Structure formats: C-alpha cells, structure tokens
Amino acid sequence: MDVTPRYLGAGSFLSRRDPRVLLLVPVLHLAAVAGIDDLRPVLACTAVALLYYRAAGIPWRGVRANWTFMLTFTTLLVIVNSVLTPADTRSWGSVLFTVPLAHTDVTWATLSYAATILVRYVSLAMVGFPVAFAIAPADFGVAFARLGLSQRLAYGVDLTFRFLPSTWASLRETVDAQRLRGYEHSRSRNPVKRLLTLRPVVVPVTVNALVDAEDTVNAMDLRAFGGRHRTWMRELAFDRADLLVLGGFAAMAAAMLVARILGLTQTVWVP
Amino acid sequence: MSAATARRGPLLEISSRTVVYGAVGAALYAVLGLFSFLIPGTQYVAVRPAFALVPFFGKRFGVIAGFFVGFVGNIVIDLIQGGGLTYWNWSVANGLVGAVAGLIFAYLPPIANEVLRLVVTALGAVAATAIGLLFVITDIPLQGIDFNTFLTLNYGPALLADAAAVVVLTPALDAIWEPLSKRAGR
Known part of the structure; x- marks a missing residue:
C-alpha cells in the first residue's frame, strides 16, 4: 500500500494554481451544495465540479481504487441512510415498493432525494481529490x-x-x-x-x-522554532486565473445560498 | 491548578513539542488507521484500532496535539483512501475526541495506583469519544437524515466500535508510555 502523498496532477492547470485556491474551492463548493434537496441544481453544481476535476489532470489509473472505494462506501451510506431509513417528509407520493424487514415505503421522492445526496457527495469528492493529488506535498504548510x-x-x-x-x-x-x-x-x-x-x-x-x-x-x-515569525521558501500570490477560479466558485455559492433563502431548492424534485 | 496541568503548562500552548508530537501522532493515526475490521454480525460497523491513539495523544500531549492527531490524521486517511474532504465533519469529530481527552485528563489529579490509573484512562477515553463524536450530529443537515437514523446508524455504531478500540488499546499505550515519560522527565 502506498501511503506517501502522490502528486498525480503535476503540470496540470490546477497544479499551477496557488495551493490556497485548491483548499478554498471545496469549502465554497460545500457552501453551494449543502442543504439542497432538489436534484437539478446539485447536478448543475456537479457539472462545474467535473470541469474543475478535469482541470486537475489526475490520471484515472492512479485514482481508480480511490474512486471505487469512495463510490462503494458512499452508495452504501446513501442506501442505508436515505432509502432504507428515510425521513417521513420525503416519503410522499405513490409507493413504488416496500423494503422487506425495514418496512419502509419507497417513493419517487425517496429515490430522487437519495440521488441528490449521492450526487452531492460525488461532486464534493470531485473538488476534494485535487487537494490530495494536485497540490505539491511541500506546499501544504505554507x-x-x-x-x-x-x-x-x-x-x-x-x-x-x-x-x-x-x-x-x-x-x-x-x-x-x-x-x-x-x-x-x-x-x-x-x-x-x-x-x-x-x-x-x-x-x-x-x-x-x-x-x-x-x-x-x-x-x-x-533552531529556535517558533521564536520569531516563520518565513517559507515558497512565496504565494494569487494570479488572475486563481482569482477567476475562486470568484467563479464564490459566485456559485452565493447564487445557491440566495436560491436556498428564497426556498427555490428545498423541494425534492420528482420527474 | 492540578499537578497534571502544572506539568503540561498552559492548556492551549503550541510549543515545538506540541507540533512534533501532534505531527507524529497524526502520521501514526493515518498509517495505522488504514487497517480496520468489521464486527461480526454487522454490515458496516468497522473497528479502527488506531483510533485509540487519538485520546492517548490528547491525554499525554494536551488539547492541541490531541485535536491535531484526530483531525489531521483522519483527513490524511480520507485523502489516502479516496474520501477526499467529503466527510470533513467526521474529521472534526475525531479531532474533538482528542481535544476533549486532553481537557478531561488535564483536570484530573495524578493517580499513583497503576490499576486505577489504567481504569480511569479507559473511562476518560470512552467519555472523550462519546462527547467528541457528538459532532457528527451535523450529519443530520449534511445527509438529510433524521435524529433516529443519526443515533442508530451513525453515532451509535461509531461509538461502539471506537469505544472498543480505546478501552483495549489506550490504557495499553498509556501503561507503556508512563515509565518512559517519567524517565525522560516529560
């Protein structure tokens, strides 16, 4: 098993960004997708996350096992938490089937909400993977x-x-x-x-x-660690592309927050 | 101020010792934390033996080191396994376990009797685990689950599995470290 950090995205667009961008984007993305019950806006945010993930240039071969683990674990989690034991408020509509033993009624709303949660987690993984694989390990501290x-x-x-x-x-x-x-x-x-x-x-x-x-x-x-203000070998400064990426995610988070406040994304979407 | 607190200095001090032991603990937790096993008869309740390190570091090296070990160690495990930052609230909960352990043991007086000390270590570690893991109540808004699901499927099984690890391994680590720390004057 390889436990050392793997800098798989070296040379990609995201790896050339200020590492603070890669640390802040997951926070902004979480702010955008948290608390949304409607699958459609979460899918829109996931499309943005996918573009971002592609910009990290992480080879599929290198992270296949990670994605397999992530998808398996998350799918099981969502099935147990959102399908087998859903909150009553999301079980409305005609019953498609009843889960044996758990006696839980599964409706389209239940499935739509479960899909929303699953897609939300996948999109969070998409913006989280570049933190693991597109930041040079030596840059984390600074x-x-x-x-x-x-x-x-x-x-x-x-x-x-x-x-x-x-x-x-x-x-x-x-x-x-x-x-x-x-x-x-x-x-x-x-x-x-x-x-x-x-x-x-x-x-x-x-x-x-x-x-x-x-x-x-x-x-x-x-060496008098901590005695004076520490300096770092690497100087960090945001460039225009960094600000554009951050600005884009900040705008998306703000838009989703406003939509949430207006109650536009709080209803489970049933096709 | 108790002797234990006096020995450690300010509760939230960040010295070179705090930083190094926090980093060593986080690396240990990250490496050993990759190994876990399922409790027979359950589908997904996995015991992570390395979790015992979190309250141990909280007890021995203080609140900050304890939080650092749990929080950073769990994030590194997630980064290695592939979870990314998706389950960030569980990392915070792990960190809080270490911090609460640091707080509990900072205010407990030193115990001379070894058996009693080990029993108190186990009980304190379980209490820290029970309190720290409460932070995963944030799963209710994040995953959209209800309180019963949180209690029976998230918090309960995690507490059961982690408590088993800390009851068995935290006192064992503490028993070995006690004479070493005395010899080194720590």
Whole structure:
C-alpha cells in the first residue's frame, strides 16, 4: 500500500494554481451544495465540479481504487441512510415498493432525494481529490499558514506528511520483527481478542515514533522554532486565473445560498 | 491548578513539542488507521484500532496535539483512501475526541495506583469519544437524515466500535508510555 502523498496532477492547470485556491474551492463548493434537496441544481453544481476535476489532470489509473472505494462506501451510506431509513417528509407520493424487514415505503421522492445526496457527495469528492493529488506535498504548510492557520500548526501539517513514509516503514519493520518472534495476526471473530492481538504491533510502533520524535523536538528547539515569525521558501500570490477560479466558485455559492433563502431548492424534485 | 496541568503548562500552548508530537501522532493515526475490521454480525460497523491513539495523544500531549492527531490524521486517511474532504465533519469529530481527552485528563489529579490509573484512562477515553463524536450530529443537515437514523446508524455504531478500540488499546499505550515519560522527565 502506498501511503506517501502522490502528486498525480503535476503540470496540470490546477497544479499551477496557488495551493490556497485548491483548499478554498471545496469549502465554497460545500457552501453551494449543502442543504439542497432538489436534484437539478446539485447536478448543475456537479457539472462545474467535473470541469474543475478535469482541470486537475489526475490520471484515472492512479485514482481508480480511490474512486471505487469512495463510490462503494458512499452508495452504501446513501442506501442505508436515505432509502432504507428515510425521513417521513420525503416519503410522499405513490409507493413504488416496500423494503422487506425495514418496512419502509419507497417513493419517487425517496429515490430522487437519495440521488441528490449521492450526487452531492460525488461532486464534493470531485473538488476534494485535487487537494490530495494536485497540490505539491511541500506546499501544504505554507498554504495553511497563508490561510491564517498558526505558523506552528501549519508546520505541523508539513511534518505530518514528512513522517508518513518513515512511519509506514517502521510499521512494516515491526510487523516483520514480531513475526520472527512468532506473532500472528488473529483471525478470531471476537473483536476484543483481535484488538488485544494488535498490541504487539501498535504499542512498539507508537513508542518508537515518540522516542524518535524527541530528537526532532530538540533539533527544532535548537533552531529556535517558533521564536520569531516563520518565513517559507515558497512565496504565494494569487494570479488572475486563481482569482477567476475562486470568484467563479464564490459566485456559485452565493447564487445557491440566495436560491436556498428564497426556498427555490428545498423541494425534492420528482420527474 | 492540578499537578497534571502544572506539568503540561498552559492548556492551549503550541510549543515545538506540541507540533512534533501532534505531527507524529497524526502520521501514526493515518498509517495505522488504514487497517480496520468489521464486527461480526454487522454490515458496516468497522473497528479502527488506531483510533485509540487519538485520546492517548490528547491525554499525554494536551488539547492541541490531541485535536491535531484526530483531525489531521483522519483527513490524511480520507485523502489516502479516496474520501477526499467529503466527510470533513467526521474529521472534526475525531479531532474533538482528542481535544476533549486532553481537557478531561488535564483536570484530573495524578493517580499513583497503576490499576486505577489504567481504569480511569479507559473511562476518560470512552467519555472523550462519546462527547467528541457528538459532532457528527451535523450529519443530520449534511445527509438529510433524521435524529433516529443519526443515533442508530451513525453515532451509535461509531461509538461502539471506537469505544472498543480505546478501552483495549489506550490504557495499553498509556501503561507503556508512563515509565518512559517519567524517565525522560516529560
């Protein structure tokens, strides 16, 4: 399994943007699609999200597994939450069928609303994937710092990504070492027993990481970390394209918010 | 001010120690959090053993480090697995678990008896999990679900699975870290 950040969208239109754009767009998109019950405006927002996603230039082969996981998980979630146990207010109209065991009446309104939720999640994933795959890993820290996060915590985000490969290597080493001592992962159906058998892996990996972290703390203290305002190697500045992208999503969020206030998007659409 | 609070300094201090331990914890949570298993007899209640790290870091390294581990760690898991930022409210809930654990243990007096300390650690971690995960009530407006669905299908199963992980693993981590932290003067 590859746990290191993958910069799959390198060289694309979005990867050339200020990384703050890629962090702000999901927030604006969430503001646009949240709380909308009508499938049609959500589809319109999803079309915009699709264009945005295409601009990230993320190769399908690289994220096929991610999309499979995301779609499977979200579909199951929507079926359980919105079809099998829908709120009464969205069960109006003629009953198409009744779910066995759950005894839930499924109507066109139920299905339309479930589709709205599913499409909303897919559109959020479309604007979220570029954060994972089209921002250079080294740019996360400076981007968060320039968005107003504490300089120290922004550096913490940077450090997290740098620690990922070594933590993964440490996990593999520990599992191998414990196997040589006879460790076997439990296949028991008892969850407590399975958790207990994980202790020989989780505990040493955690303690080793914490002991090693002390060296990093000392090194940072010796360099007076946090003593003065931190500067970053990468200078960030919005250019015209950045402002256009942000302005476009901000306008869409504002338009959807106004439509929501006017009550234009609160009714479940039934074809 | 209790001895525990005095040892840690200001509750919301962001020192180099907070930053590094927060980052180490988030990386650990992200890597170990990729592994989970289903509780037999349920369709989708998955136990994520690494969740035990969140209250552990909250207890040992404070409110900020605890929040950082839960929030950033869960986001990194989502980024690796493919969820993106779609389930951002669950990341906030994870962060709140760490923060609440930091708060609870900051105001508890030090306990000399080891067995009692481990029991209190487990109970405090479960309480932090129960309180922090309440933030997923935001699923009601975000997913358009009703309160019963939230309680029985979202919050309840998540609490059950995470509580199992923290009861078993958080005291185990704490028991190992206690002598090490004393030896290092932390």
